[in-house]
Amino acid sequence: MNKDVSIKEQILAAAEKRVRHVGYNAVSFRDLATDVGIKSSSVHYHFPQKEDLGEALVIRYTEQFKTALDMLDASPLDLKSALKAFVGLYSQALVLGDSVCLCAILGAEANGLAPRIREKVQAFFDMNTAWLKKRFKDAPKNPDHMTPLEIVSALEGAMIISSTMQSRAAFEATATRVLKTSS
Amino acid sequence: MNKDVSIKEQILAAAEKRVRHVGYNAVSFRDLATDVGIKSSSVHYHFPQKEDLGEALVIRYTEQFKTALDMLDASPLDLKSALKAFVGLYSQALVLGDSVCLCAILGAEANGLAPRIREKVQAFFDMNTAWLKKRFKDAPKNPDHMTPLEIVSALEGAMIISSTMQSRAAFEATATRVLKTSS
DNA sequence: GTCTATAATTTGATAGAC
DNA sequence: GTCTATCAAATTATAGAC
Numbered sequence: 001m002n003k004d005v006s007i008k009e010q011i012l013a014a015a016e017k018r019v020r021h022v023g024y025n026a027v028s029f030r031d032l033a034t035d036v037g038i039k040s041s042s043v044h045y046h047f048p049q050k051e052d053l054g055e056a057l058v059i060r061y062t063e064q065f066k067t068a069l070d071m072l073d074a075s076p077l078d079l080k081s082a083l084k085a086f087v088g089l090y091s092q093a094l095v096l097g098d099s100v101c102l103c104a105i106l107g108a109e110a111n112g113l114a115p116r117i118r119e120k121v122q123a124f125f126d127m128n129t130a131w132l133k134k135r136f137k138d139a140p141k142n143p144d145h146m147t148p149l150e151i152v153s154a155l156e157g158a159m160i161i162s163s164t165m166q167s168r169a170a171f172e173a174t175a176t177r178v179l180k181t182s183s
Numbered sequence: 184m185n186k187d188v189s190i191k192e193q194i195l196a197a198a199e200k201r202v203r204h205v206g207y208n209a210v211s212f213r214d215l216a217t218d219v220g221i222k223s224s225s226v227h228y229h230f231p232q233k234e235d236l237g238e239a240l241v242i243r244y245t246e247q248f249k250t251a252l253d254m255l256d257a258s259p260l261d262l263k264s265a266l267k268a269f270v271g272l273y274s275q276a277l278v279l280g281d282s283v284c285l286c287a288i289l290g291a292e293a294n295g296l297a298p299r300i301r302e303k304v305q306a307f308f309d310m311n312t313a314w315l316k317k318r319f320k321d322a323p324k325n326p327d328h329m330t331p332l333e334i335v336s337a338l339e340g341a342m343i344i345s346s347t348m349q350s351r352a353a354f355e356a357t358a359t360r361v362l363k364t365s366s
Numbered sequence: 367g368t369c370t371a372t373a374a375t376t377t378g379a380t381a382g383a384c
Numbered sequence: 385g386t387c388t389a390t391c392a393a394a395t396t397a398t399a400g401a402c
Contacts (some may be wrong), residue, residue, distance in 0.1 A: 007385080022295025025208035028377060042386050044379065097294065107347040108291030111280065112205030121347055149344070150360060153353040154333075157340015161332070164290040164304055170336040177333060190367080211395060225368050227397065369402075376395070384387075 008046045010036045015057055020099035024054060024109055024117075051114045054106075058120035061102045062127060065089065069131050079139050080182040086132070087175045090155045094171055100163045104156045128152045145181045154178065191229045193219045198240055203282035207237060207292055207300075234297045237289075241303035244285045245310060248272065252314050262322050263365040269315070270358045273338045277354055283346045287339045311335045328364045337361065 005013075014035035018027040029050070033040040047053035072085050093101045103124045110118050132148035146154065158174035188196075197218035201210045212223040212233070219226075230236035255268050276284045286307045293301050315331035329337070341357035 023206065023208060023292045025206060026292070026295045029379085030377075038385090039387060040378085041380080041388085045385060048379085050378065099294075100291065103347075104343065105291045107343045108283070108288045109206045109209070110343075110347040111282075112209045118347065122349075125344060125348060144363075146360065147356055149353050150337075150341075150356045153341045153344040153357060154337045155340070156343060157338070158333075158336045160287065160290045160293075160339060160343070161308060161336040164286075164293040164301065165308060166305075170332050173330055173333045174336055177329065180327075212397085213395075221367090222369060223396085224370080224398080228367060231397085233396070367402105369400100371399085371401100373398075374396090377393080378391105379393105380391080381389085382387100383389100384385105 007036065007038065007042070011043055011046055011053070012057060012060055015053055016061065016102060017099070019057065020093075020102050020105060023105050024113065051117060054114065054117045055120055058102065058106065058117060058124065062120065062124045065124070066127060069127075079135060080179070082135055083179055083182045086135075087155065087178055090159065091171065091175065094159045094162060094168070096163065096166055096168065100159045101156060104159050107156065108160070125152055139182070146178060151178050151181065190219065190221065190225070194226055194229055194236070195240060195243055198236055199244065199285060200282070202240065203276075203285050203288060206288050207296065234300060237297065237300045238303055241285065241289065241300060241307060245303065245307045248307070249310060252310075262318060263362070265318055266362055266365045269318075270338065270361055273342065274354065274358065277342045277345060277351070279346065279349055279351065283342045284339060287342050290339065291343070308335055322365070329361060334361050334364065 011032055014032045015027065018031060018035070029040040029043045033043050036043075043053075047056065068089055069086075072082055077085065090101065093099065103121050106113065106117070106121045107125075110121060113121070129148040129152055132151055136145075136148065154174050155171075155178065158171040161170040162168050194215055197215045198210065201214060201218070212226045216223040216226050226236075230239065251272055252269075255265055260268065273284065276282065286304050289296065289300070289304045290308075293304060296304070312331040312335055315334055319331065337357050338354075338361065341354040344353040345351050
C-alpha cells in the first residue's frame with residue numbers, strides 16, 4: 001500500500017513546499033538536501049542546474065493539477081458543480097501563512113525566471129483557461145459572466161491578497177463571485 | 184526646474200525598478216550600487232540592512248500611490264470616472280516584460296519577508312480598499328457589484344497573469360469588469 | 367558620505383572516491 | 385547514487401581611512 005517514494009520525488013516535494021512558501025529565489029539546494037536528508041551534491045545529481053529543478057517542478061505541478069481536472073471530467077457533473085470543484089482545487093492550494101499556488105508565486109517572479117520555466121508557468125495558466133472554456137462551451141452565453149482568463153486571474157490574485165493579509169476574506173469573496181458565473 | 188535627486192532617492196528608485204521586475208530576493212545591494220554609480224558599502228550607509236531598504240521601498244510606494252489617490256479626491260469626479268482613474272493607476276504599473284505593482288510581487292513573496300515589510304504591504308492593500316470603500320459609500324448598493332477587496336485582488340491577479348502571459352488580455356478584461364461595478 | 371578592504375556566510379556547481 | 389571535499393562567485397554586512 002505504501003509505495004516507497006524515490007529521492008527525486010522527495011526532492012520535488014520538498015522544493016514545491018518551499019517555493020510555494022517563500023518563492024523560487026529564496027530556496028537553495030542545501031535547504032532541499034536537508035529536508036530530504038541527503039547532501040546538496042546529491043540534489044545536483046538529480047537536477048544538475050537549479051533551472052532543471054524549477055522546470056521539473058512546474059511540469060509536475062501542472063500534471064498533478066491536470067489529473068485532478070481529468071477526474072472532474074470523468075464524473076457527470078453539471079457546470080455549477082464542476083466550477084465549485086475547480087474553485088475547491090484553488091482553495092486547497094491556499095494555506096494561510098504556508099503556501100499559495102506554485103504558479104501564482106512563480107508568475108509574480110516570471111520576469112526574472114529562465115525562459116523555459118516561465119513557459120511552463122504559462123502552460124499551467126493555459127491549461128486552466130482551456131479547461132474552463134471547454135466547460136462553458138455548452139452553457140448559455142451571458143456577457144455579464146466572467147471569462148475563463150478572468151476567473152483564473154481573479155483566483156490567483158485572491159490567493160496572493162489572502163496570503164498577504166493572512167485572511168481568507170479576499171479568496172472567499174472571489175470564489176463566491178466565480179460561482180455566480182454558472183447561474 | 185530640475186530638482187536634484189538625493190542618492191537615497193536614487194537608490195530607492197533603482198530598487199523599486201528592480202524589485203518590480205524580478206522580486207525582492209533577486210535584487211542585491213551591488214546591483215543597486217552599480218545602477219546608482221556608487222559602491223555597495225555606500226548603499227549600506229543609507230540602508231544598514233536589506234530589510235531597511237525593503238521597508239522604505241514599500242512605504243515610499245504607498246505614499247506615492249496615496250498622493251495619486253488624493254489628487255483624484257481633489258477633483259470633482261463621479262464614481263465611474265474615479266474608478267476609471269483608479270484602474271488607470273494599476274494599468275500604468277503594469278509594463279509587460281518589465282514590471283508589475285510592487286505589492287503584487289511582494290505579496291507573492293510575503294510568507295518569506297520580514298514581518299515589518301509584510302505589514303507595510305498589507306497597509307498598501309488596506310489603503311486601496313479603504314479608498315474604494317469611501318468612494319462607494321454614496322453609491323446605490325448592488326449585491327452583484329464587486330467589493331473593494333475583490334477589486335484590488337482581481338487587479339493584482341490580472342497584473343501577474345498578464346505579466347506571465349506577456350499579454351494584457353487578462354488585465355484589460357479585469358479592468359472592464361471592475362468598471363461595470365459603477366453602472 | 368563615499369571609498370577600500372575585508373569578513374562571514376551562502377550559493378550554485380564540480381571532481382572524484384566509494 | 386551518494387558521499388567528501390572543494391571551488392568560484394555572490395551576498396549581506398562591517399571597520400576604518402579620507
